Amino acid sequence: MSETTTSASSLADPAARRALMSGVAPEPGSAKPDPILKVDKIERRFGGITAVDVEHLEVQRGIITALIGPNGAGKTTFFNLITGFDKPSSAGSGAHWEFDGRALNKTSASSVAQAGMVRTFQLTKSLNRMTVMDNMMLGAQDQDGENLLKSVFKPLWRGQEKQVEEKAKELLDRFKLLEKKDDYAGSLSGGQRKLLEMARALMSDPKMIMLDEPMAGVNPALTQSLLGHIQSLRDEGMTVLFVEHDMHVVRHISDWVVVMAEGRVVAEGTADTVMSNQAVIDAYLGAHHDTDLGDDEVLSESALEEIEAEVRADEAAHEKHEGDKS
Numbered sequence: 001m002s003e004t005t006t007s008a009s010s011l012a013d014p015a016a017r018r019a020l021m022s023g024v025a026p027e028p029g030s031a032k033p034d035p036i037l038k039v040d041k042i043e044r045r046f047g048g049i050t051a052v053d054v055e056h057l058e059v060q061r062g063i064i065t066a067l068i069g070p071n072g073a074g075k076t077t078f079f080n081l082i083t084g085f086d087k088p089s090s091a092g093s094g095a096h097w098e099f100d101g102r103a104l105n106k107t108s109a110s111s112v113a114q115a116g117m118v119r120t121f122q123l124t125k126s127l128n129r130m131t132v133m134d135n136m137m138l139g140a141q142d143q144d145g146e147n148l149l150k151s152v153f154k155p156l157w158r159g160q161e162k163q164v165e166e167k168a169k170e171l172l173d174r175f176k177l178l179e180k181k182d183d184y185a186g187s188l189s190g191g192q193r194k195l196l197e198m199a200r201a202l203m204s205d206p207k208m209i210m211l212d213e214p215m216a217g218v219n220p221a222l223t224q225s226l227l228g229h230i231q232s233l234r235d236e237g238m239t240v241l242f243v244e245h246d247m248h249v250v251r252h253i254s255d256w257v258v259v260m261a262e263g264r265v266v267a268e269g270t271a272d273t274v275m276s277n278q279a280v281i282d283a284y285l286g287a288h289h290d291t292d293l294g295d296d297e298v299l300s301e302s303a304l305e306e307i308e309a310e311v312r313a314d315e316a317a318h319e320k321h322e323g324d325k326s
């Protein structure tokens, strides 16, 4: 891990994170003490729709920032734009973004990844047909993976196949996937896929990891484990930016929340601050009335432990049943 990331590891202390962000104005586009990402005038139109229209946004280094907003708010398009997977309509007329002091607006997805800003990718059909290990090694050797992914990752580890394999094994071990390394990725459960997506993104030693809905399709037992992994990454000094619909998750792990609606940043602040903000409530109510803006109690440690115990008991019963049959 780079010096930049480890130097921030004092932020493993929640009090230090609160102190760091306490002076930041809870308003759209507010300045951060040490921003790792700064975005200016980034706009994306699709025909008559303005999907993204972000005037200014800063993401603080070393903490977990959630990007939330109703369906169609522009969150995924924004991710695509800043990671070089899409180009802003405002390119050439003021669109500018820099990561860790380096301008990225004219670079490719591959250069963005090399600069240390890496996003997770969902397992697509061709990735499902590859083993877990091959998913990790994508681009390291002549794998027939997705060309896009290959072009992003290959330059990062050219000529270092042996070390790359060791690193892949270490990460799979960390994410409890090592014994699945020769299984097809398509055979993994929803939660294991999310772990694999995260592990694969970490292959390139990013300074910031961007997760698009890390909890979607994850069963309750793995939710706890995934949340723990995300928090550990932050505690080791990595910056995390994630899109999530589940407000309980957002409340539970975010140090800072950015809210988008109709392409714009409409609010920023701690989870408590933004969820009591009228603009946020209006944005959600306008888009979908049934949104539960979250109550952290639901994700209390004891509730999660109970769920985990239930799932373990279920698994044990299932294994016993299978054993009795054979």
Ligand SMILES: Nc1ncnc2c1ncn2[C@@H]1O[C@H](COP(=O)(O)OP(=O)(O)OP(=O)(O)O)[C@@H](O)[C@H]1O
Pocket: 046, 049, 050, 051, 069, 070, 071, 072, 073, 074, 075, 076, 077, 078
């Ligand atoms: N390739 C595209 N062509 C046309 N319109 C698009 C395209 N991609 C996104 N859009 C539109 O841009 C807007 C923002 O979409 P986007 O997927 O970024 O929102 P989102 O906040 O990620 O939504 P969700 O939470 O539902 O994933 C939507 O109106 C969407 O229909």
